Amino acid sequence: MATDDAVVDREEQWFKWTTVTFGGDDARCRAAARAAAALQANGADFAAAAAAARVAWSDDVPAVRPPARSFAADAHQREDTSPLLSPDGRWLWDGRRWTASHLNSPALAQAPVQPPPAPSQGLSSWVGGATSEDLFYGQAVIVWARWILIATGLVLSFWVPQSLGLLQLQLAAIIMLAFGNFYLHVQLLRGHPAIDRVVFAASAADLAVVTTLVISQGGYESPVFVFYFAAVLGLSVAFPPVLTALYTSGVVVVYGIVCLSTADSTEYPAVFTRLLMIAAIAVCGALFARSESNRRAEAIRVHESASSETNLLSSTGDRQLAPAGVE
C-alpha cells in the first residue's frame, strides 16, 4: 500500500512537471506523468523518465510508455484473471492501472540497464561501428562546412574557368561531395547519424578533394587552399583530439610539400603563415570542444548532487517535492 501511495505521489509530481514543462491539455500531461512515474519506479533515472514523459506527451511514439488502455480493456475480457504482463515484460496490469513489473516480483525484474557506449576516443573510433554523441553534434558543423565548400566551389568554378579539363575535374569533385554530403545530412535529419568511420572517411575525402584542386591549379598559386580552413574547422570540433591532430598534421605535411615544390623561396613566409593558421584553427576548435566537454561533466556532477540531495529530502517525508528541474 505504501508503494501504491509512493507511485501516486510520484505521478502527481510528474504531472506538475509535465504541465509546467510541456503545457497542453491535462490528458496528455497525465499520460506523460504516468509513463514517467512508472518508468522511474522501475529504476530509471530522471533523464530517462523525462524522456519517456516527453515521448508520451508528444503522443507520437508509444515505445517507452506503458501500453495503452485499449490493451487493458482487452485484458478484462479474458477469462483468465491473473495479472497481465505487457509485451515488453516491464508492466503489469492489476485491473486498475499499470505498474512496473519488478516492484511486485523479483522474478520479473528487468535486466540491469547497460550504460551507454562510451564516446569514441582516439584511433579506436576507426575500427568500431559506433556513433559517438560528440561526433553527432560536430557532424552538423562538418556537414554545413561541406555545403559551404560545395556551393562556393560550384559558383566560382563557372567564374572565368581556366580550362575545360580543370572545369570537368572541379565539377566532378563537387558533385561527388554533394552526393556524399546529401547522404550524411539526410542521416542526421533522420536521427541516424552515420557511424564514426564513415564521417572520418568523408572528412578525409574533403581534404583529398581540396588537395587535388590545389595541385591542379598550380599548388601554391591556387586560391582554393582557403577551403582547408573550413574543412579543418569542422573536424577539429567534431573529432577526438588524436584524430584532429592526425588529420591536421596530414594537411600541413601534404600542403606544405605541395607549396614548397611549387612556390618560390621568397614565398616561404606566406607558406609558413598558411600552415600555421591551419594548425591554429585546429587547436582552437579542439581546445573549445574539450573545454565544453569539461563544463558538461561539471554540470552533470552538479545536477546529480542536487538531485541526490533532493531525493534525500524527499525520503525524509516531504512527498510533494517536485522532480529535479521543476520550479
Add this chain to the structure above:
Amino acid sequence: MEHKALKEVRSHEQAALEDVFFGQSVILWARWSVILAGAVLVLWTSTTVAQLTRTFPFFLVLMAMNFFLHGRYVMGRPLNRTVVIAASVADLVLITAIVVFWPGAVGLNNQFFVLYYPVVFAFALVFPRAIEAAYTVIAMLAYATACFVLGGTALFANGAVDLKTLLMRLIVMAAMGFLGNYYFRIQRDRLRRVSQGTPSALEELKARLAPAPAPAPASAQRRVRS
C-alpha cells in the same frame, strides 16, 4: 519542510559570463598564433634594420597585451566581455594594418589575410550570434575595403579573376564566423540540457524516431507471474 525548487543553477547573465570566461582561452590561443606568425614573418622578411625596428614593436605591444590577458585568465581573474571585445577588435586592426602596410605586397596580393581566420573563428566560439555576426562583418568589411582601396580597378581586370579570389576569401571568412557560432550554439544547448537534467537533443531525436514495439501474440501477453 519548505519545498525547494530545483531549476537550472545559472541565470542567463551568469551563463553569458561563463561563456566569456571559458571561451576566452580560445581567443588567447588564437592571438598567440597570430603573434607567433607575425613575429616570425617580421624577423624572416626584414631586409633592413629600420624595417625591423619599425614593424616589430607592434607585435611586442600585442604580445604584452596577451601576456596580461593570459596572466589574468590563469589567475582566475579574466577581464570582462567589453575588454575582450576591445582586444579582439585590436586584433582586426593589427591584421588589417599588416594587409595594408606590409612592404612588397599589399591588399589582395598580401598573403597574410589568413591571419583573420583563427581570430574570427575564436571570437565566434565565445560570443552570441549578434555580436559574432557584427564582428565577422567588420572583419570582412575591413579586408574588402583594404583590397578595393589598394587594388582599385585592377580587381575588375582580366575577367575579374582577382574579384573572384577576393570573394572566395571573404566567403571562407564568413564561414569561419558562421560555423564557429553554430557550434557554439550547439554546445550552449547541450550544456543547458545537462544543467536542467533534460534529455539531450540526440536522445530526444532517437526516442521520437524509435520504432513502435510489434504487437506480441496473446499467449506471450498472458504470461503469469511465478
